Amino acid sequence: MQVKETLNDGLKRGYQFTLPAAELAATVDAKLKEAQPEVEMKGFRKGKVPLAMLKKQFGPRVMGDAMQEAIDGALREHLEKSGDRPAAQPKVEMDNGDDWKEGDDIVVNVSYEALPEIPQVDLGKLSLERLTVPAEEAAINEALENLAKSAQDFSDRRKGSKAKDGDQVVIDFKGFVDGEAFEGGEAEDYPLVLGSNSFIPGFEDQLVGVKADDEIKVEVKFPEEYGAEHLAGKDAVFECKVKAVKAPKPAEVDDELAKKFGSDDLEALKKQISERLEQEYAGAARAVLKRSLLDQLDEQVKFELPESLVEAETDQIAHQLWHEEHPDEHGHDHGKIEATDEHKKLAERRVRLGLLLAEIGQKAEVTVTDQEMTQAVMQAARQYPGQERAFFEFIQQNQAAQQQLRAPIFEDKVVDHIAENAKVTEKKISKEELEKAVESLDQL
Template identity: 75%
Template structure:
């Protein structure tokens, strides 16, 4: 096999691999000779089929296998010898494929981009600020009040008092479209909280002001995106009778409330809430430190990027953002989505930081443990209730899926490693200041 360099520009490399016809023929003979003892043909004993007949019968099939194996072996040897780290799968094209005939040399062009060498950078001098927030008593009280509201009961309003938004009304209803009752449109003794948005838009509003004993015809129109196709966009009348009107009453903030939420006492519940708020604040603060670190690294470290990686990342970003702007489009039959300059700029940042973090993690010998991967799989499986076993099998059989789970864990461990060695100062702030900082983070 002869190898000739055809391109050496930046990270781009190109080579022409020439497989002489004699070498290819020798490989075909070798494979046929290796298989000959196992071959049976009519008129010949097993292993006694003449080589000439084997070539005539199986030569073309073996020729393709031999060509592929020889080329693959040559490319793998080239990569190993030069310690080549391609950014993406090399592009392989047979130069004389259309006109090639048996007896000709095989010429293959191979092109790829190298992963860049990451410059050595001292990251210990990176300066970062971590915001700290201590859970305030007022925040704990607010959380308790929300729990009490969620645990609310309903009490009968005084006789004659009309229903207000937030009240619970007990109703019978019968839905009619074009004068005919429809399936699923009838119920008795149904408890409906006005303002909850659980019924068709406009339904609950028309019951505001109702009193027990009232009979009201509620006129609504089913939305165009309604789940039942035969009701989409249809005008309907619901014959509705009010049996009871009840006002909400928040639960008392006491030990009984605490027990309803799994705590032994009110003090224990307050401690749980304080711990949870502290964890939330720490998580938000870490997100801010991570963004600040990535911004600093993006400014600090510069190196040439493989165009193929940037283009692939830009295409993925464009595709993802397009679907976010078109949530109604579930499939991918939407034609080509062209990446903009903004997409490419973001892609360059992601590729640069991804390669840098990978290099830092490798040099620091950071790995993702089996236990961490198992926990990640379990967490992800919760998104597929009833299909957990199928999800586990999918992850086990799909290396790309495993990598998608592994990548963010690895990134976070590398980020924590860099932060641990950086110059980090802490500044105490209020919850409101932390929330404002997080809002500005979302705007970036």
């Protein structure tokens, strides 16, 4: 095997491998001889088929396998000797593929971008601030009030009272489109809270001011994107009879409310709310710490980046942001999306930090356990109710999907490792200060 360097420019590498025809032929003969004892062919006993006949019938296929094995082996040996780590799958092309015939040497051109040498980072020089926010009494009381509202009941208003926004009206209704009643457009004793926006836009507004025993025709238009295609965009009339008007009555903040939400008493519910709030605060504070950590790494550590990775990340960012700006476009037949300098700058940051975190994690022997992966898969599967089994099978058979789940877990564990070795100070702040700190985080 002869190897000749054809390109060495920054991280770009190019090599020409020459595989001698004699070595290839010897490999083919060896494979055929190995298979010969098991081959059966009409007119010959098992294992007695002449090598020349085997070569005539199976030679081209075995030659193809031998060529692929030789190329793979040569590339593997080259990477082991050079120490290069390709940023992506190397590009392999036969230089003489169109004119090649048996008996010729095989000339292969190999090109790739090597991953750069990642500078070592002194994690002890990083200065981080861990924000802590206690669950204040006001926040706990606000949460209790919201729970009380969600558990509210309704009581009849005095006879003749007009319905207000927030009231519950109990109605019988029947809907018509083009003068014909439609399926699913009828109900009796339906409790509708005005202002809940649970009905077609405009429906609830027309019931504000009604009284018990009123009969009213509500005229609305179904949204263009309505789920039932035969009703989408259609004008409709609902004949409604108001049977009761009820005022909201929030639940009392007491032990009974606590029991409705699975706690033994009010104090236990308060403790539960406090723990949940502090958990939410801790998650937000961790996002602030992580952003500070990544900003410092991005500022302190510079190295050459593989252009192919930057270009791929730039295109992905441009595509993602375009779809966020055009939420009604769900397909991918929108033509080429031009990336901007801002997209490229963001891509360079992501690629740089991705490579750096991977290097730090590898040196620290950070791994994602089977248990952590199982939890991630189960959590992701909840997004597909009724299709969990199909989702599990998809993940098992798809390495790329597994990597998508593994990557954020690995990154978070590397961030934890860095924080453990950095200079970290604790700072107690208020909920409002934490909210401002979170709001200051941009999309990087």
